[in-house]
Amino acid sequence: MTDSHTLTIDRISKRYGDVVALDDLSFEVRQGEIFGFVGSNGAGKTTTMRIALGVLSADSGEVRLGGRPVDLDVRRTIGYMPEERGLYPKMKVGAQLSYLAELHGLSRAEARSAVTRWTERLGIAERVGDTVDSLSLGNQQRVQLAAALVHDPAVLVLDEPFSGLDPVAVDVMSDVLIEKARTGVPVIFSSHQLDLVQRLCDRVGIIKHGKMRAIGTVDELRGGESAQLVVHAPGATADWARHLAGVSTVSHSDGRTVLTLDPGADDQEILAAAMKTGPVHEFSLHRPSLTELFREVVAA
């Protein structure tokens, strides 16, 4: 696969009356990349995805796949999992998936074999003859994922794919996303499970009030933050680290001190200074998690 499979969101805006849902939003999901799309409720994630799928129309801006504006033919190559899960409740799983595959352009025979393949992969093969509403919620989610995958999509757009899944299903889902990305498919999904996003995603975008506030790898997002060092030395006084070059004290309580280090500060010198105050029970470098970064961005 070539670069022709980069999904580009180019300056899209959307208003609902006076409410600005998306404000000149731009970003890219590159081929073979898993992109985590995070933001508070109402930040504009679902609106962005709906616009990408043509379910909603943007007031301005454009969505392109490999430079080509996304029209109905391109859209049929996208695997989509809407936030509002939706399947025909009274239709049998197999018939339903086969129908959706055909709507995406597969022949009937191709659709049938794809349904077999994906229902086996997702552990719902024995339920193909059952109606959707007779399945547990977790299995309905798996059917919904199968619906997004059954036509061998060139792009995956998944709105909250992990919500409501049990841990086993989360693992299956994660494996599928990684596997699809390895074949060069750009994958974008939204989630509130930030530890999962941090673990799975190559890059992350944090959206707030319809604008992308931070975007990049988790490491890049941490870029602005200097590393923090946590030292637990019960015998130390509040100002034990004050004389050290390139080090400033963030907090000190109960013998636990949090320090920020300028680039180039010598951590061994700090450890030596700490040991002079007495026993040291903990000496650890703390890197902010995505959750902390997210809180910071959203609070800003």
Added chain:
Amino acid sequence: MNTARAVRLVARREFLTQVRKKSFLISNVVILIAIVGGIVGYSIFSGGDDADRAAIGLVGDQSLSPALVAAGEQVGTSVEVSEIPDEQTARDRVGSGDLDVALIPNPDGSATAVTESEIDAGLRTVVDIAVTGQAQQRALTAQGVDVEQLSADMGAAVVTVETIDPPDPEEGQRIAMSIAAVTLLYMQILGFGMYVAMGVVEEKSSRVVELLLSTLRPLQLLWGKVIGIGAVGLVQLAAYGVAGVGAGLATGVLTVTGTALGVFAGTLGWFVLGFTFFAVLYAAAGSMVSRQEDVNSTTMPLMLLIMAMFFSAFSAVGNPDGTLSNVLSWIPPFSAILMPLRMAAGVTGPVQVIGTIALMTVVTVALSLVAAKIYQRSILRVGKTVSWREAFGR
């Protein structure tokens, strides 16, 4: 993927979903059996002349028998005369309902008619004519009149009836076919229109529509649904028609083969037009609500319109060529139900048939554009029910 394939895929799903329902299959088998059974039953109970013949028992002298049969033919009340050995047997058989009347001739030429409670007026006339006729004949013979010559002379004095506007011998069959066509069209349009609305709401309330609309244009989904469900309605109507007309012709209840086939074809054709007219409106009505429970609020006006059509058609059955029926049959959608009726009644011509079809088609196309717009605008709007006023106003 082109539009034709997209619409075909949607239509196929709608068709299969509908015809695979157990309730659908069972109810259709029951209705088909009822149609054929009803017609066969009707032919058995109304067709045989024996049931109509009045049974007269004649006690003793049987010379009155030919006079009774002749009088029956003359009056139009055919009778069957049987010989009864004695008076007591005659009374018993009247009592058991075996005989309508037992006639006991007296030696003086008078006769006693024994019946259960009262004697039918026609039968009374038959008996009177026979008895007085026999008495008259005897009297004339006694006076030396040549009775045979007399009846030959009188035979020429016959009144021939000439009608200016003869009654249509097919009228009964035409009325029956009109009522059948009107009733079926009413049920099919109302029922399958409602299926369209419910199908649209099902997709909307289950949110599957969002997935569908990421691969289909709203109009492809709309027309696929209308065509798929309409095809089920058409097949069902054709099955009823084949069963009804077939059973009617086979049993001899229907004798007007050409008219029956014309009405059958006309009903199918007008179903297509009438259904399409309402189906697009029903789809719009379905798209305007978010929950199944609310669908009645937006389909109510459509149901009222269909019922108005039905009642206007029923009032026209007795007078299919009246002014009201003539005027309404030009107005869509009333034409959809009145034209098959007028065709069954044989009171329309090719100009009106072609004219009304053209008018109905034009109006249906125009309406489908408006309804499709409403559908397109409402199908993803979840929440409050959109009213018709709002839907047309936007």
